[in-house]
Amino acid sequence: DAGITQSPRHKVTETGTPVTLRCHQTENHRYMYWYRQDPGHGLRLIHYSYGxxxxxKGEVSDGYSVSRSKTEDFLLTLESATSSQTSVYFCAISGQSIEQYFGPGTRLTVT
Amino acid sequence: QQQVKQSPQSLIVQKGGIPIINCAYENTAFDYFPWYQQFPGKGPALLIAIRPDVSEKKEGRFTISFNKSAKQFSLHIMDSQPGDSATYFCAAATGGANNLFFGTGTRLTVIP
Structure with missing residues (x-):
């Protein structure tokens, strides 16, 4: 998975609780992205970072915030999780070229 | 609104067959068209990509055909194998931007 790790890989949380997902890369790539994958929608961009x-913001940024304090780490935060945010979340990276490479994903369930 | 429309949703072929997956777009500013392959429980993996200055690109058994005037592109898998069974996504982006717009995916099953 192109030197990308995501943590946690699985999480179950309750409605209204804050959740932070972490993406870590070892490729020193400039660009990092957060997508969500849902049946019938493919993958949709939530936020991205260019440094x-x-x-x-991406296509579906409402309810999400991000931070990038180091080149290698990109955090996605759900301030107050809702059931509509149950999804599989993928981090991706890209460098000088436009090609994006994806991590293994985090399956998030909000009950 | 889906920026890239993909069909079919699912596809079953016999081993050795040539599955074809189609995608269409409206935004003429798109100039980068990748295909991703995803196995269950894994992240999407970049398979092959094309720019609109060529009509076809081959990498191994995978071929992208591109029709700029029709705003359509397709993936052909030659001599398909059971190991090709996966979900395939097309996508599109403008060259200077980083936002990939994905199709809804096609689940391919290759029967031995």
């Missing part, structure tokens, strides 16, 4: 402390 330390530089982030921007």
């Amino acid at each position: 330390v402390k530089d982030t921007d």
Whole structure:
């Protein structure tokens, strides 16, 4: 998975609780992304980062925030989890080229 | 609104057959079209990609055909094998941007 790890790999949480997912890369790539994957929707971009402390919104950013304090780490936070945020979350990275490489994913269930 | 429309949703072929997966888009600013392969429990893996300046690209048994005027592109898998059974996603992006727009996926099953 191109030097990308995600943690945790599985999480069950209750509605209203905060959740933070972590993406860690060892490739020193500039760009990092968070996607969610849902049946019937494919993958949709939540937020992305183009450098330390530089982030921007994607297609489905409502209810999510991100932070990137180091090149290698990109955090996705759900401030108050809702059942609609039950999904599989993928981190991706890209360097000089446009090609994106994905991590193994985190399965999040909000009950 | 889905920026990239993918069909079929699922596909079953015999070993050695040539499955074809189709994608269509409307945004003429798209100029990068990758295909990803995903196995259960894994992240999507980049398979092959094409730019609109060519009409076809081959990598091993995988071929992308691109029709710029029709705004369509497709993936062909030659001599398909049971190990090709996976979900395939097409995607599109503009060259200077980082937002990949994905199709909804096609679940391919290759029967031995």
